[in-house]
Amino acid sequence: MLWLLLLHISAVVCWCGSLLYLPALIAGTASQQTDIERERQQSLMLMVYRLFSTPAALIAIASGTALFITGGITGLWLILKLSLVSTLVFCHALSGWMMLLTQKMPDKNVTLSCVLLIIVVAILIPSIVWVVLTKPL
Numbered sequence: 001m002l003w004l005l006l007l008h009i010s011a012v013v014c015w016c017g018s019l020l021y022l023p024a025l026i027a028g029t030a031s032q033q034t035d036i037e038r039e040r041q042q043s044l045m046l047m048v049y050r051l052f053s054t055p056a057a058l059i060a061i062a063s064g065t066a067l068f069i070t071g072g073i074t075g076l077w078l079i080l081k082l083s084l085v086s087t088l089v090f091c092h093a094l095s096g097w098m099m100l101l102t103q104k105m106p107d108k109n110v111t112l113s114c115v116l117l118i119i120v121v122a123i124l125i126p127s128i129v130w131v132v133l134t135k136p137l
Contacts, residue, residue, distance in 0.1 A: 001067075001070065001071065004063055004066055004067055004070070005067060007059065007063045008060060008063035008064050008067055011056050011057075011059035011060035011063060012056075012060045012064075014052065014053075014056035014060075015053060015056040015057045015060050015088075015092075016088075016121070016125050018048055018049075018052050018053035018056060019053065019088070019091060019092060019095065019121045020118060020121055020122065020125075021048065022045070022048060022049060022053060022095045022099075023095065023098070023113075023114035023115070023117045023118045023121075024114065024118070025041065025044065025045045025048060026045060026095065026098050026099055026102055026110060026114050027110060027111045027114040027115075028041055029041040029042050029045055029099075029102050029106075030102050030106065030108065030109060030110050030111065031111070038106060042099075042102070042103060045099055046099065049095065049096060049099060053092065053095075054092075057089070057092055061085075061089075064085075075135065075137065076137035077131055077132075077134075077135040077136060077137045079137075080131050080136075080137060081128060081131045081132060084124055084127055084128045084131065085128060087120075087124055088121070088124050088125075088128070091117060091120060091121050091124070094117060095117065098110055098113060098114065098117070
């Protein structure tokens with residue numbers, strides 16, 4: 001059971017870190033001037049999203065689900081936590097959508113959207129940690 005908790009925490013840290021990094025990559029891709037620089041930045045962005053962020057998210061969700069099923073964890077705080085995690089999943093999907101947007105329309109300015117996404121993720125992460133540690137409900 002302890003290994004499952006360690007796996008979950010490790011995956012969550014990787015996922016949340018990548019969710020903070022991806023909007024900066026997306027905004028950086030949109031600001032590149034030459035096609036070669038933009039192409040290199042887009043390949044890095046796709047690599048982080050496909051090979052790091054998405055697998056970490058799937059592992060975090062699967063291991064978290066296994067934790068509360070095997071541990072018999074219940075409570076209203078869990079519903080609040082899962083609601084916050086669902087919002088984090090939405091932010092993950094929004095990052096993917098913004099990546100596609102910058103690929104299809106490289107001249108589109110998405111910097112403000114990226115800043116707002118970082119702010120939302122930066123609020124969600126400590127909120128989830130607070131709910132898990134205090135179990136307020």
